[in-house]
Amino acid sequence: MRSGLKNILVLLLGTSAIYASHASAGTIYLKNGDRITGRIIELTPTRVAVNTRFAGGINIRLSTVTRLESRRPVKLVGKHKTVQMVTISPAPGNVGWLVQPVKVTLKKFPAVVPPLPLVPPKPKPPPVESLFGPHWDNELDLGGTNTTGNSQSTQFTGGLRLHYVHKPDNLLMAFNGGYGVTNGSQSLGFFSSNILWKRQITEFKPKWMKKIYFFAQNTNRYDAIEDLSIRSDTESGLGYYLWSNHRSEFDARIGPGYTYARYFHGQSYSYVNASAGLHFMYRIDPHIKFTQTADYVTSLENAQDYQISSQSNGHVGATSSLYIGLPQVVRGMGLRFSFTDMYDNTAGTQGLKRNSTLLIAGMTFKF
Numbered sequence: 001m002r003s004g005l006k007n008i009l010v011l012l013l014g015t016s017a018i019y020a021s022h023a024s025a026g027t028i029y030l031k032n033g034d035r036i037t038g039r040i041i042e043l044t045p046t047r048v049a050v051n052t053r054f055a056g057g058i059n060i061r062l063s064t065v066t067r068l069e070s071r072r073p074v075k076l077v078g079k080h081k082t083v084q085m086v087t088i089s090p091a092p093g094n095v096g097w098l099v100q101p102v103k104v105t106l107k108k109f110p111a112v113v114p115p116l117p118l119v120p121p122k123p124k125p126p127p128v129e130s131l132f133g134p135h136w137d138n139e140l141d142l143g144g145t146n147t148t149g150n151s152q153s154t155q156f157t158g159g160l161r162l163h164y165v166h167k168p169d170n171l172l173m174a175f176n177g178g179y180g181v182t183n184g185s186q187s188l189g190f191f192s193s194n195i196l197w198k199r200q201i202t203e204f205k206p207k208w209m210k211k212i213y214f215f216a217q218n219t220n221r222y223d224a225i226e227d228l229s230i231r232s233d234t235e236s237g238l239g240y241y242l243w244s245n246h247r248s249e250f251d252a253r254i255g256p257g258y259t260y261a262r263y264f265h266g267q268s269y270s271y272v273n274a275s276a277g278l279h280f281m282y283r284i285d286p287h288i289k290f291t292q293t294a295d296y297v298t299s300l301e302n303a304q305d306y307q308i309s310s311q312s313n314g315h316v317g318a319t320s321s322l323y324i325g326l327p328q329v330v331r332g333m334g335l336r337f338s339f340t341d342m343y344d345n346t347a348g349t350q351g352l353k354r355n356s357t358l359l360i361a362g363m364t365f366k367f
Helices: 002-024 207-211 303-309 345-350
Strands: 026-030 035-043 047-052 056-061 065-077 083-090 097-101 136-147 153-166 169-182 185-200 212-223 228-244 248-263 268-285 288-299 315-325 333-344 355-366
Touching: 026 047, 035 056, 035 083, 065 097, 153 185, 153 355, 207 212, 207 228, 212 248, 228 268, 248 288, 333 345
Parallel strands: 035 065
Antiparallel strands: 026 035, 026 065, 035 047, 047 056, 065 083, 083 097, 136 153, 136 355, 153 169, 169 185, 185 212, 212 228, 228 248, 248 268, 268 288, 288 315, 315 333, 333 355
C-alpha cells in the first residue's frame, strides 16, 4: 500500500514539474496553425530565435508568426540595434504580442546572445563543363529501333551539335544522319549539316542597336529516299533579337543567298534565293529545354511565279526539339525528342512528295 502511494506521489510530482517547465517555456504560434514550444532567446524586427528540444536552435521569420508568449526574459533587438531584456505576453484578442522590460543581471542573462546556427542551403550541383572549354555546349545523340516477326526493320539515327556562345559571337555546328532498312529495302538514308554564325553589333550605344546581329549560314542535305544527291543553301544578312535572357530567347533573321541542288538521276538546278529564319528557345528548368526553329528559302529569279504558285522553287523547314537532362542517372546524360517538317515545292517536279516529316527520339550525352 505504501509502495502504491509512493508511486502515485512520484507521478504527481513529475507531472507538476513538467507542467511548470512548459508554463515557463515560450510558445510561438504560426499563421499556418502550427505551434512551436521552446526557450525564446532573441526577438528582432525580422526574426525570432528559439531553442527547442526536437530541433535545437532555429530561426523563424517574424512575418510567419501571429502570436508570441514567453515568461522568461527575452533579448529584444530594436531597429537601431538597441538591446533590452523583456518578457512577452499575448496581446488582447490573442493577436500579436506585448513586451514588458525587465531588469536582469548580466551574470544570469548575458547582454550578448550568440546567434543560433542556420541550416546552410543545399549547394547546387556544378554545371557540366564541356571538354572544349567554358563557352561550349556540345551534345551527341544516339537512337535506334529494331523489329522482328511479321516485319523486319532496323533504323539508326545520330546527331552531333557543337555550340559556342561567347558574346558577341554565337556559332552552331549541327550534323544529323540516319539509316534504316525495312523488309530488305532501304527506308531511311539521310545526312544533313547546318553551320550558323551570328555576331551581335555591340559597338553602338543605343540599346536597341545591340540586339541586331550579322549572320552567315550554310545548310547541306543528302537523302537517298528522295533521290537527292545534295542540296546546299548559303545565306547571309541581318537578324534581330526580340528578347534574350538566361531563360528564353527569340530572334528573327533575313537575307539573300544562293541555292544549288542535284539529284541522282542527273538533273540539277540553282538560283539566287531569299531566306528568312526564326529561332525560339525556352528553358523550362535547369534540366529541360525546348527549342523551335523555322527556315524559309525561295527563289528570287521567279518572283512572279512565286506569287501565283505559292512556293515556287522554294522550301520551308521547321524543327521542334525537347531536351530532358537526367543528371540523377548519369552526369551529362539526357533524352532528346525532335520533330522536323520539311516542305520542298521543287520536289513535285521530280515526281516526289513535297512534304516529309521526321520524328527522332534518342539518348543525349553532353561533352
